[in-house]
Amino acid sequence: MSGRFSGTQDFRRTANVPDDVAFTACGWARLVTDRNDYSSLCCLEDATSNATHFINFQTDVDGTSLTCFTDSHTFGTQALTVGTDFFWAITVAGLAAANHTLYYRAAGSNAFTTLAASGSNRAAMTPTILRIGASSYGEQWNGRIWNVKVWDRALTAAELLVESYFARTMFPASINVHWPIKNDADTRDISGNARTPTVTGTITTEDDRGLFGPRRRVFLPTTTSPDVTLALTGQSASFSAGTLLPSDTLALTGQSATFTAGTLVEGDAEALTGQTATFTAGTLSAANTVPLAGITATFSAGTLSPAGDVTTALTGLSATFSAGTLALATSMALTGQSATFTAGALAAALSIPLTGQTASFSAGQLTVAGDITQAITGLTTIFSAGILAPSGGDVSLSADTHDPIWNRHAQTQVIRESELKRNLEKLHGKKPKKSEPVAKVAEPAKIVAKPDEDGVILAELITQEDERMLNVVEQALSLLKILH
Amino acid sequence: MATVRHVFEAGDAEFPTSNPSAPVLVQGTNFPVSGLAFDTTTQESCYFKFPALSYGSGNLTVSVDWYADTASSGAITFGASLAAITANTDTQDVETKAFATENTASDTHLGTTGQRLHTFDITVSNLDSLTAADDCWLRIRRVPADAGDTMTGDAIVTRVIVAYSDT
Numbered sequence: 001m002s003g004r005f006s007g008t009q010d011f012r013r014t015a016n017v018p019d020d021v022a023f024t025a026c027g028w029a030r031l032v033t034d035r036n037d038y039s040s041l042c043c044l045e046d047a048t049s050n051a052t053h054f055i056n057f058q059t060d061v062d063g064t065s066l067t068c069f070t071d072s073h074t075f076g077t078q079a080l081t082v083g084t085d086f087f088w089a090i091t092v093a094g095l096a097a098a099n100h101t102l103y104y105r106a107a108g109s110n111a112f113t114t115l116a117a118s119g120s121n122r123a124a125m126t127p128t129i130l131r132i133g134a135s136s137y138g139e140q141w142n143g144r145i146w147n148v149k150v151w152d153r154a155l156t157a158a159e160l161l162v163e164s165y166f167a168r169t170m171f172p173a174s175i176n177v178h179w180p181i182k183n184d185a186d187t188r189d190i191s192g193n194a195r196t197p198t199v200t201g202t203i204t205t206e207d208d209r210g211l212f213g214p215r216r217r218v219f220l221p222t223t224t225s226p227d228v229t230l231a232l233t234g235q236s237a238s239f240s241a242g243t244l245l246p247s248d249t250l251a252l253t254g255q256s257a258t259f260t261a262g263t264l265v266e267g268d269a270e271a272l273t274g275q276t277a278t279f280t281a282g283t284l285s286a287a288n289t290v291p292l293a294g295i296t297a298t299f300s301a302g303t304l305s306p307a308g309d310v311t312t313a314l315t316g317l318s319a320t321f322s323a324g325t326l327a328l329a330t331s332m333a334l335t336g337q338s339a340t341f342t343a344g345a346l347a348a349a350l351s352i353p354l355t356g357q358t359a360s361f362s363a364g365q366l367t368v369a370g371d372i373t374q375a376i377t378g379l380t381t382i383f384s385a386g387i388l389a390p391s392g393g394d395v396s397l398s399a400d401t402h403d404p405i406w407n408r409h410a411q412t413q414v415i416r417e418s419e420l421k422r423n424l425e426k427l428h429g430k431k432p433k434k435s436e437p438v439a440k441v442a443e444p445a446k447i448v449a450k451p452d453e454d455g456v457i458l459a460e461l462i463t464q465e466d467e468r469m470l471n472v473v474e475q476a477l478s479l480l481k482i483l484h
Numbered sequence: 485m486a487t488v489r490h491v492f493e494a495g496d497a498e499f500p501t502s503n504p505s506a507p508v509l510v511q512g513t514n515f516p517v518s519g520l521a522f523d524t525t526t527q528e529s530c531y532f533k534f535p536a537l538s539y540g541s542g543n544l545t546v547s548v549d550w551y552a553d554t555a556s557s558g559a560i561t562f563g564a565s566l567a568a569i570t571a572n573t574d575t576q577d578v579e580t581k582a583f584a585t586e587n588t589a590s591d592t593h594l595g596t597t598g599q600r601l602h603t604f605d606i607t608v609s610n611l612d613s614l615t616a617a618d619d620c621w622l623r624i625r626r627v628p629a630d631a632g633d634t635m636t637g638d639a640i641v642t643r644v645i646v647a648y649s650d651t
Binding site: 108110156158159161162165166170171173212213217218219 | 502503506507509521
């Protein structure tokens with residue numbers, strides 16, 4: 001945008017006016033209306049009205065021949081074309097004609113036309129006013145003017161050529177004012193000197209010609225998950241992110257491998273080998289195999305969901321799963337010295353073979369569904385749950401010690417025949433026929449009856465030498481289950 | 485490992501007061517073409533300032549896109565020089581900082597069309613102890629006095645790209 005001068009307007013300063021023997025003024029302009037009269041771009045004068053001494057960069061009386069007037073010099077002329085943007089500049093470095101140079105460059109040209117001066121030295125003066133768009137004799141410019149820069153020195157042609165291409169001041173040494181005049185309200189001085197113009201009259205806004213400006217761009221590599229194998233080997237490898245999305249193989253080998261994320265989504269095989277392998281996430285979703293081998297392997301998540309046709313094989317001295325919800329869609333094989341599952345809800349859809357010294361399931365609700373085989377081989381097998389509901393196939397436990405917590409009274413109790421009869425009476429509300437003992441137990445046979453809160457009874461026969469008694473006891477057990 | 489690139493156009497340049505390369509804007513047939521014209525006899529230069537973001541190691545590759553103003557044969561030689569300052573660490577006065585030794589490269593006009601676009605690389609191996617996040621100044625200049633610079637007329641540079649590895 002630019003300022004349109006069309007009558008009695010001008011931009012002026014009467015303070016900090018440049019010296020008449022060391023100054024440069026330049027800017028862009030367009031002649032819109034040929035007044036067929038003197039039309040001023042930039043005037044440095046010793047009076048506000050009818051100045052005696054002046055340096056006036058303006059057209060001749062024909063309105064289109066750009067030249068300059070002092071009180072003694074004669075300059076060359078440059079024909080202006082109505083409607084054509086052009087860059088103008090004047091430099092003054094002394095009183096002699098040779099110290100005055102005019103520059104003109106039309107918008108489509110990349111080279112200056114230089115207008116030299118001739119004649120005798122002009123008289124020295126004390127400028128009192130710098131004016132853009134008019135002179136002390138009127139002589140207003142009828143057209144656009146913008147991006148006016150004024151210095152307290154004479155710039156070289158090379159400097160001015162650069163300045164002509166750039167909106168900003170490229171050589172700010174000795175800058176006096178820089179008036180962008182981008183619209184009718186733009187009276188800024190962006191030189192840093194705070195020398196705003198006094199505006200006479202009211203200019204309007206029109207278009208301007210775009211100039212060079214900084215457009216530098218920098219391209220940085222992205223930090224999102226790589227589309228290739230992420231392999232990390234080292235003493236310690238740590239990932240910490242709000243969202244961690246390795247889309248391909250994630251191989252981690254080292255003393256310590258740690259993943260911490262609000263969301264951790266692995267798309268492919270994850271191989272983790274090391275002394276310590278830790279996953280901590282609000283959500284941990286493994287879409288494929290998660291082989292984990294290490295001394296300690298820990299999964300900790302609000303939601304832990306390995307899905308799909310997966311095999312979760314865990315080998316190590318210690319394997320721990322801890323989650324608010326642990327949902328295993330298919331097989332999970334866990335082998336190790338210690339294998340621990342802790343979850344608010346633990347749901348295994350298929351086989352959970354668990355082999356190890358210690359195999360522990362601890363959950364608020366432990367649901368094992370489908371055609372499942374739970375084979376647990378180990379020295380200790382522990383189920384701890386508010387609700388433990390195996391359904392479907394067999395539940396086989398093979399271990400030296402079985403200690404289901406729901407059997408809270410894990411004690412050996414000798415039940416004598418008389419006591420058994422009374423218990424049966426209580427259960428069935430009738431006395432068995434004397435001739436038909438429901439059960440007869442001969443000492444020293446021992447029956448362990450362990451009712452829980454729900455009345456589920458598991459009885460275990462302590463070692464019997466009398467096979468017949470064993471059968472009787474078995475019959476009694478069957479009767480009790482049926483009655484319950 | 486990835487590559488960081490700083491892209492500079494003619495409008496990004498800064499200039500010396502003496503012998504600056506000349507900005508040009510040519511109204512081409514279908515679109516304007518902006519550039520910086522480097523003289524065939526006078527050594528002219530310009531500067532680009534950039535932060536060495538994510539600089540890892542290795543040389544800088546300065547890619548210069550250019551075309552000949554009037555020639556259709558011959559070769560040009562350009563030089564690239566780096567000045568790098570580590571803020572808060574270097575005690576060097578920024579206003580008197582000197583460039584490291586210039587690295588140069590030449591390129592030959594491919595002929596056929598006079599104003600066809602060329603590109604060539606200058607490997608900047610004199611890195612002035614460059615480290616990541618340094619304030620950097622790059623000087624680009626034509627070296628007409630070099631034996632490899634034989635092309636007549638201006639060489640107009642349309643774009644400069646500075647590239648380096650982030651590892």
